[in-house]
Amino acid sequence: MTHLSPIQSSPSGSIQAELLEKLRSKQALIGIVGLGYVGLPLSLTYAEVGYRVLGLDIDQTKADAINQGSSYIQHIDGERVALAQRQQLLEATTDFSRVAESDALILCVPTPLNQYREPDLSYIRDTMAALLPYLRPGQVLSLESTTYPGTTEEELRPLIEQRGFTVGEDIFLVYSPEREDPGNARFNTANIPKVMGGSTAACGVVGVALYEQAISEVVAVSSTRAAEMTKLLENIHRAVNIGLMNELKPLADRMGIDLYEVIRAAATKPFGFVPYYPGPGLGGHCIPIDPFYLTWKAREFGMHTRFIELAGEINSAMPAYVIEKTMDALNDLGKPLKGSKVLVLGIAYKKNVDDMRESPSVEVMELLRAKGAEVHYSDPFFASFPPMRKHTFALRSVDLTQETLAAFDAVVLATDHDAFDYELIASHSQLLIDTRGRLTPGAQIVRA
Template identity: 50%
Template sequence: MPDLTSRLRDRTAEIGVIGLGYVGLPLALAAVRAGFRVTGYDINAERVGLINEGRPVIAHLDTEGLRAALATGRFRASADMAGLSRPDAILICVPTPLTRQREPDLSYVRATARDIARTLRRGQLVVLESTTWPGTTTEIVRPILESTGLASGSDFHLAFSPEREDPGNARYGLADLPKVVGGDGEAARDLACLLYDPIVARTVPVSSAEAAEAVKLTENIFRAVNIALVNELKVVYDALGIDVWEVIGAAATKPFGFMPFEPGPGLGGHCIPIDPFYLTWKAREHDIATRFIELAGEVNRRMPHYVVERLALLVDRELGRPLGGAAILMIGMAYKRNIDDVRESPALKLMDLLEARGARVAYHDPFVEQIPPTREFPHLAGRAATALTPEIVAAADAVLVVTDHDGVDYATLVRHARIVVDTRNVCARTGNAAANVFKC
């Protein structure tokens, strides 16, 4: 397709990005900065309106960058999927969650593919960025697009390029990272590389869409397994009276053969708690057991339960009272520091477990003013964050640090709390270790 090739090279191609969330919106803005014209599509009309007004929709996003993109005239958001016939390249950045049975939920991908199919035309490039199992691009998306009578590889091109967005990472933004690209054929891969070359640090072509899909799963399985390892070590070392953070810090001084990972209260976000199970599900089709991956998932899912048991023990030992009826102030609702994303956050599970035990739970999070609706914990939606004053801290029986946001005044927290149960080692890290602080 020489016309599309030339338009990608001279950046006169129009790009469509479907899904203006934590992945899609930064990608759209990066494409604008690279010189492309971009339309961002989202089914949430309210979100589209806020974006077009240049108002913040993601806490860590550079709002001035959004306004600058709008000012160029080369970016706008739309809720009208009928406009998908216009872009030369369409990038799919929609969620791929798990069902309650921990099986892949590709409903968003399928719905988006059907939206594209309604207006698909010859000469378009479609790239799936949503993390999924190897084979999704060619086994799920391609048949939907080819139901139009157009053929992948001749009438349109189809590729997969996994997102590597790390919300809140000040060192590595989207444009700083290499981008893996695999296609449904070499021509699709090469066109996708032409698209991403001016947007990211460099492209990394691989042999197929399936290989690219496997790359993303491998990256996140690696993290999930290593986090499970240090979480299990934390439980063991706690029983032995050893500080796991001290051990990891000392081990990290070895210049080879060791990579430090930190324990925590559980896994959160849309990647690490979910992505490994896309591969375990696919492996079952081939009668292959993924015991290592599933064990890591089991360890990580148990961590909120461990934290609650440890908290109950400390409340009983230090305050002489049961967890039932105790006032617990949780610090942090987001799944990681300095962002507003609560997807799969262990804080939600912790709040649910604590209240099931009869505790009275409040939370403070400078990024999450109100708990949004979630599929697993709909009953927590609408809870509002409390202020962090000395009086509120002192009124709590225990403070549970779940998310180590930088903006929290840990010195004041430690000074006024009866006990602080710190799952992130942030009190020691910020020089606020004290007799009433207990690592967990």
């Protein structure tokens, strides 16, 4: 199904008509730039409906893995990659000169924040610098990276025009935000509706043709700015509501009320309420980062986004709250945090995935270490602590047994993977700090 915006045009010009025919007949070569948590599943989605796909990445190990028919992302079945390889529909390379072969280029690169919580567009700019020498008439370029409204028009379009191309006639430029939810068994790249906005009306028509064969529903909006704002709204909505729950969490605790029980009860209302849950902080590439893209852009218009900033402050303070609860619980047992052995369960940012981007669990580990605790972790998705830009722990995952659990002064459940044996954990931990509301509070189980 495709929802078209009021701004729409019919195919015009031989370049656009030829590209539309290639896209609609699946004769187009789809170039996916960036083969991470967004780019790899998108590549497979296109290959699985019959397109030839060329994956481009600066990481040779990713290209090698794909060309060998294996997956490097836990929740993506390697057999999907192997099948696409056997059908000769998927190839990966680090050679960006092959951009010229592609009829479509979809950019799936990171958009982090810098140390001042300002947008870092270096990945987009570096990628465009690598693509520009090889662009040609008859290509569609789609940016999927989450960013502030105006990025496509202010950053990408001028670069394309400086090459002498006319956007909407020679090159077709669109913005379509990724909506991946790693580990979600119900929704995937193919069945999550795709929001898309074109730089011109002609670009919008091509953008629909790019996505409608591979995605079940395309929602076309009037501009790239509207599409960029849509993605930010989705994540701001979640960040603010999670922030509300995290603000209520300490209050409910002091009042002797189980907030998780209250949320579950409120969720029985069939209208007007959507359940959100507190936790040890926000993780992933989207919710802790994306709202600040709009906060930054709002300053250009002389406005302050107070709800967004307040939610950010509350959510960022949650790891410290977990440490406070851990210290208090240890004190009740006559033990100081300094010198205590603490095991953190789960270092991924959400359960059942091998993704550590912006994980609050790692922030909890850093704070524990800074307080003098001896910190260890257990996570079925990470046998050893992987290299990270901001965090370094020379650790291997602890196997959970009766003996290992009993050897720790405190166990902090930070990410509630389903693979954990919760009966074992609850029965043999001297002290268990539950940040996810997974277990029933008791003599040695404390909610945080």
